Amino acid sequence: MRFFIDGAWAEPSTGRTQNQVEAATGEIIGVAALGSEADIDAAVKAARRALDDGPWGRSTAAERAVTLRKFAEALERRAEDTSVLVSRENGMPIGLSQMLNGGAPAALLRIYADVIENLLLEEVRPSQAGSTIVRREPVGVVGAIAPWNFPQALAMFKIAPALAAGCTVVLKPSPETALDSYMFADAAREAGLPEGVLNIVLGDRDAGAALVSHPLVDKIAFTGSTEAGRIIGAECGRLIRRSTLELGGKSAAVFLEDGSIETFLSGLDNASFLNNSQTCTTQSRILIARSRYEEVVDAVANFADSYKLGNPLDPSVTMGPMATERHLDRVLGHIGIAKNSNARLVTGGSRPAELEQGWFIQPTVFADVDNNDRLAREEVFGPVMALIPFENDEDAIRIANDSNYGLGGSVWSADEDRALSVARRVRTGTIGLNYYTLDLGAPFGGFKDSGIGRELGPEGINAYLEYKSIYGSSRYLSA
Template identity: 90%
Template sequence: MSVTVERPNELDRMRFFINGEWAEPSAVRIQQQVEAATGEVIGLAALGSEADIDAAVKAARGALDNGPWGRTTAGERAAVLRKFAEALDRRAADTSQLVSRENGMPIGLSQMLNGGAPSALLRIYADVIEALPLEEVRPSQAGSTIVRREPVGVVGAIAPWNFPQVLAMFKIAPALAAGCTVVLKPSPETALDSYVFGEAAREAGLPDGVLNIVLGDRDAGAALVSHPLVDKIAFTGSTEAGRIIGAECGRLIRRCTLELGGKSAAVFLEDGNIETFLSGLDNASFLNNSQTCTTQSRILIARSRYEEVVDAVASFADSYKLGNPLDPSVTMGPMATQGHLERVLGHIDSAKSSNARLVAGGGRPAGLDRGWFVQPTVFADVENNDRLAREEVFGPVMALIPFDDDEDAVRMANDSNYGLGGSVWSADEDRALSVARRVRTGTIGLNYYTLDLGAPFGGFKDSGIGRELGPEGINAYLEYKSIYGSSKYLSA
């Protein structure tokens, strides 16, 4: 889009962060960032080209091969990560508000996940790398073997728009802790917030070229994935895009971590407590306006409790207060973009044409003519092979499905191409655990669902490859090297 800039705007982002400096784009391509709740332009952002990605990757490669970062001690890196965290904390309030304007996330949630969580992850991985032995000596038949953990190299990190700050930091924090250098390509749907990482990195004293940021579209992402100087790709996004990235990484024999889509199931057993279920439903199924990869949009309900739970979920959906996400009293904001709103409405229209029964919502809310709002929508009597039960909507549209017994519930939960999140609701937690162990999914909650930054996160099947978070999350950014030596190293 060609845009004439009439006046400076403090939110405009017209340069990229490359090699520790703010660099002019190689070509003029400018995108308007629209506020999700109003439809109004709030800033402009330059979009990077293949040349900009190339400059950023070369800066990262130079910093890795010739700079100090990969040769620092774990303690030295940890100290910089903690300074980085402090610098982000000082900017957290403004960052949280900006993300809410960009993608519609309720401000309270944004304060936690875009304001607080990124710095928390930096501190977590500072602790992880300090506690991780980077060398150990083992006896061998010929003498000894020194086993080293070394940085995997230059990391291309591709972050999505739904939780832009924290999901970028899922990648940045363990990569930097391991001694890698990073090129971050944020999503153009949230074009303005990512450059806070560059400002904070400079303040923290991160060496030039260790973290580089180039906003770009799919072409820029493809250039990053295919660049010959990149050693690993870490991607969060759609399964469709993940297939393309995974295929290219396979062709290039390039490491990759793919955190992809989901169609997760919440399983309500016949002894479930309805009050407990409703108290956890916001996190499990409606978090961030249901623009969340772990959204449990298939709600499987024991047949003996079915109508009771259907009525309760419908009432719960109707209770949301829609509006500007910067208002703390608002409990659900808009969809992130007009295009995404239209996609969600398309799923609703498709379900209306099926045999499913609409029990809540079903379209645009009255009185909210500006912005990309949709009513929280609930369909009952959905079949597990219906489109609404198979495809990821990425919006507040729930499919309610009855089941006969625990065996039937497990079968239906597993009857999906995805396996990322889930939950089981029962008055008997041991029974819930028994069911949870049989569901093929990367994460699952017992009577609640809340992501744990200290435990591995990722998916089965089409939901991805690899794990992020927890101490295990750093493994994707390390390579193992075996050095065969004499027995003298055993006593060193």
């Protein structure tokens, strides 16, 4: 496989490759080239030329909006193939993949086409000496580093606002989902994106490090682990380079004593088990009012047992495998640690005997978890729930906030005003009242170790714009 650089397919600078393995079968479904520092350098230089010398750097907001909508249409024509490919790569159930890998990228492009058309990019203000022209300009060349769990959607979290703002992009996808990102390249060519505006180089950590440190890159947009985010943030700090970091989570679902079990179970899939729980907002700490504790424990265990495991391309399957064998081993390691604690294993805890191929794990529930246990402190990134009792609302808020993370969360109560009162005091970037569903029209990001900056919503474009003040005469006030 080649890379997409400067509007054309480019041969890799080395012969390094890797096999892409299907998560549900363990079988090879493709071979991908891995980029080197030289490939990243070529892509960044192409992006720089497109910004400084090409038509994109001189384009108007209206012109970019037209191109973004054409890009959306081109992606939609590939949506079904893209959805299937991602499900094969990372085990995502096909229905979810159709929404988030097939539909969401096009929706995001249209959202940011609308945003940039309606955003005031230049205004004139009176000043003591005459006037000041305040401009919003593109931040420059963006290095976008996307993860494997929602590869199409999370890449477009970065690409759409960056392109709308007038930036150019070098995308480094995750090697765990090595094949699907090139759908972007095909669609970009069809849509008529100028050469160098979007470049794609698959690579491992060395390629990512080369992108983060490249002297011609102006901003890094990263989604991934907190551990990797610390390294990237430190390098961006050293280089005085802008960065947006969307990192890990250990979010809490808070079930108050007046909560509805029926409502809770109807929302639990999105809140805690979405994408086989390979989701940064997974609410894997389930905090339960003491008076309802055993009732809710049993309900969550029964809900976990109700999942149908199997090939994610089967529409009747509700939970697919872990994305890779290495990740499966990591999840099993967390389960082993929890089994050796004082927590009580209620259901699951091992690989399903009936699925010999692929990287499957039983949905697993531990009760009586202490919030200081590793299972309650560390992100598992798999379907392993830690159930924790609390005494009252104040205790629930204390436990929810006793975490290094703050990305997602939910509060479940028959009294929505009461739930809102609790939600306002939980230190997290997003939180739902009796449901949890991400809103593409509202800012998304985390507190504490869950990251820096916000994506999505009209606010998401701000990270790709710089302010410039031009001091002029008063004649501009009447222009």
